[in-house]
Amino acid sequence: MSLAETGFLTIEEIKKLGKYPSEERFKKGPVAVIECIQEIPCNPCESACRFGAIELGEPITNLPTLNEDKCTGCGLCVAKCPGLAIFIIDKAYSDTMATVSFPHEYLPLPEKDAEVEAVDRSGQVVCTGKVIKVLNPESFDRTPVVTIAVPQDKAEEVRGIKRL
Amino acid sequence: MIKKEVVVIGGGPSGLAAAIEAAQRGAEVLVVDSNLKAGGQLFKQIHKFFGSSAHRSGTRGIDIGTELLEEAEKYGVEIWLNSVAIGLFQEKKIAVERGLDVEDKKLEIIEAEKIVIASGASENAVRFKGWTLPGVMGAGAAQTMINVNRVLPGERILMIGSGNVGLIVSYQLMQAGADVVALVEAAPKIGGYGVHASKITRAGVPIYTKHTVIEARGDKRVEEAVICELDEKWQPVAGTEKTLKVDTIAIAAGLKPLVELAVMHGCECIFDPLLGGWVPLHDKNMESTYPGIYVVGDIAGIEEANTALEEGKLAGIAIAEALDYISSEEAKKLKDETWERLKGLRMGPFGEKRMLAKEQLLAAAEAAKGSAEEHQIAASAGA
Ligand SMILES: Cc1cc2nc3c(=O)[nH]c(=O)nc-3n(C[C@H](O)[C@H](O)[C@H](O)COP(=O)(O)OP(=O)(O)OC[C@H]3O[C@@H](n4cnc5c(N)ncnc54)[C@H](O)[C@@H]3O)c2cc1C
Ligand code: SF4
Numbered sequence: 001m002s003l004a005e006t007g008f009l010t011i012e013e014i015k016k017l018g019k020y021p022s023e024e025r026f027k028k029g030p031v032a033v034i035e036c037i038q039e040i041p042c043n044p045c046e047s048a049c050r051f052g053a054i055e056l057g058e059p060i061t062n063l064p065t066l067n068e069d070k071c072t073g074c075g076l077c078v079a080k081c082p083g084l085a086i087f088i089i090d091k092a093y094s095d096t097m098a099t100v101s102f103p104h105e106y107l108p109l110p111e112k113d114a115e116v117e118a119v120d121r122s123g124q125v126v127c128t129g130k131v132i133k134v135l136n137p138e139s140f141d142r143t144p145v146v147t148i149a150v151p152q153d154k155a156e157e158v159r160g161i162k163r164l
Numbered sequence: 165m166i167k168k169e170v171v172v173i174g175g176g177p178s179g180l181a182a183a184i185e186a187a188q189r190g191a192e193v194l195v196v197d198s199n200l201k202a203g204g205q206l207f208k209q210i211h212k213f214f215g216s217s218a219h220r221s222g223t224r225g226i227d228i229g230t231e232l233l234e235e236a237e238k239y240g241v242e243i244w245l246n247s248v249a250i251g252l253f254q255e256k257k258i259a260v261e262r263g264l265d266v267e268d269k270k271l272e273i274i275e276a277e278k279i280v281i282a283s284g285a286s287e288n289a290v291r292f293k294g295w296t297l298p299g300v301m302g303a304g305a306a307q308t309m310i311n312v313n314r315v316l317p318g319e320r321i322l323m324i325g326s327g328n329v330g331l332i333v334s335y336q337l338m339q340a341g342a343d344v345v346a347l348v349e350a351a352p353k354i355g356g357y358g359v360h361a362s363k364i365t366r367a368g369v370p371i372y373t374k375h376t377v378i379e380a381r382g383d384k385r386v387e388e389a390v391i392c393e394l395d396e397k398w399q400p401v402a403g404t405e406k407t408l409k410v411d412t413i414a415i416a417a418g419l420k421p422l423v424e425l426a427v428m429h430g431c432e433c434i435f436d437p438l439l440g441g442w443v444p445l446h447d448k449n450m451e452s453t454y455p456g457i458y459v460v461g462d463i464a465g466i467e468e469a470n471t472a473l474e475e476g477k478l479a480g481i482a483i484a485e486a487l488d489y490i491s492s493e494e495a496k497k498l499k500d501e502t503w504e505r506l507k508g509l510r511m512g513p514f515g516e517k518r519m520l521a522k523e524q525l526l527a528a529a530e531a532a533k534g535s536a537e538e539h540q541i542a543a544s545a546g547a
């Protein structure tokens with residue numbers, strides 16, 4: 001089953017493109033994971049990154065490519081992507097925990113330090129997470145970005161939380 | 165009778181873009197729109213748009229709408245709201261009914277030098293047992309309810325259709341506080357963008373491809389929906405029925421261009437399912453087969469707000485050129501740039517078919533023009 005049949009990506013489908021950050025890069029700290037695999041006419045992620053870490057070029061239907069060495073994991077691209085398809089993963093958060101940051105355009109927003117149900121790409125609850133921060137500055141244009149901590153082995157799976 | 169240089173019918177993104185382009189170069193432009201507020205679909209679209217970052221992508225539809233209205237005002241575009249164009253007669257006369265149903269209505273006849281028809285599209289229906297029960301509605305209607313009128317149509321929704329409209333409206337219904345119980349799609353594949361689908365699957369909405377709704381049940385309104393699987397020949401597979409507790413069934417089964425006015429004035433149309441059905445032929449200036457009448461946006465083939473904006477610009481530039489507000493060199497440069505952007509928007513697996521369909525439409529328009537000219541030559545030779 002693929003994205004076009006189920007509506008969600010599998011980690012295999014994403015990795016097959018060869019654009020997923022390497023394990024060495026993950027060890028160094030937060031990095032963007034771009035889960036955009038169809039050639040759609042869209043490119044705001046490219047100009048959102050002031051470090052030039054996302055390359056897309058012309059035509060605008062090209063797929064975005066992350067330059068993992070240039071990416072600082074700052075998270076600016078997350079709120080800019082109209083597909084809500086960019087996540088920041090920090091596998092070096094602690095010895096046992098990783099963090100996942102994702103766009104969350106639902107009210108109410110979770111509170112810092114709250115326990116939340118973390119879901120995978122298909123919406124299944126996979127574990128509990130702890131809210132580390134909720135960013136919602138004006139520049140995000142009403143797309144809040146939530147960061148939660150989850151067990152390290154869930155970092156590839158968790159992509160959101162259950163609506164509150 | 166009122167005389168106007170340019171009249172635009174419909175104040176959605178395409179109509180406003182045409183009006184702004186023409187007015188900015190000196191033309192006197194009137195936009196008539198049937199709604200309480202101009203902007204067309206844009207004020208329902210609270211999500212961030214795709215497209216090129218050079219052209220406002222990543223900006224929410226509502227904000228693009230506000231920007232367009234500001235520009236229109238800046239360039240002196242006159243806008244009549246609550247005004248429905250109810251007829252289009254030769255020679256370029258428009259009958260407009262002004263005023264709400266609860267007020268005194270007034271009929272105005274306007275004679276225009278140039279007319280842009282930018283009336284958009286209407287939603288397709290799907291018929292099934294119980295489809296007339298209250299609670300069965302178009303997805304676009306549900307979107308108007310939540311995002312314009314701020315009324316939740318129901319708490320538990322079944323969405324029919326996985327094009328971008330079905331996916332986006334499902335997402336927005338959840339943002340508004342409803343639960344989307346499921347989305348069904350008759351085809352084996354999801355029609356819209358994967359990233360839109362993933363937003364709703366992540367929120368727990370199951371998407372059933374090769375499925376359809378066969379019945380809506382309920383006493384005075386929808387209380388249950390029956391869905392089932394379809395085989396290769398799109399026939400229901402017996403024994404696969406599932407009953408879902410829902411109070412609303414929203415239908416996103418595509419849009420159809422609102423071509424009536426164009427047809428009324430004798431603009432030639434062709435039928436192309438890829439463009440949504442009957443569409444008026446038009447050339448690269450967006451001019452229909454009737455000189456001085458232009459068609460832009462969803463009426464010229466169902467696409468997106470981005471392409472609607474660019475098509476509107478093309479017509480606005482062509483009109484400014486035809487009315488001698490700009491030189492043909494300047495017009496050519498502006499039109500070439502616009503066509504470049506349109507090409508970019510129509511690339512990739514989702515745009516390719518539309519690009520091809522549009523190319524065929526342009527070719528058919530050229531052929532129609534050629535035969536009309538031959539006809540004229542033959543007629544004058546005969547006389
Ligand atoms: C749910 C949904 C999501 C979408 N998401 C996107 C997206 O993410 N990106 C994107 O690019 N596009 C998107 N689109 C598509 C986009 O909204 C349309 O393609 C675009 O609005 C078409 O513009 P238009 O100007 O042709 O028509 P419209 O926006 O429909 O405007 C037509 C206007 O004409 C008026 N009108 C009609 N008939 C008459 C008459 N007889 N007299 C007077 N006025 C009349 C109407 O009231 C309306 O205001 C979406 C559409 C929907 C429904
Ligand atoms: S996280 Fe920051 S540095 Fe990395 S791609 Fe996104 S915007 Fe660029």
Ligand code: SF4
Binds near residue numbers: 043044
């Ligand atoms: S902005 Fe998002 S959806 Fe658009 S190309 Fe970039 S990653 Fe894909």
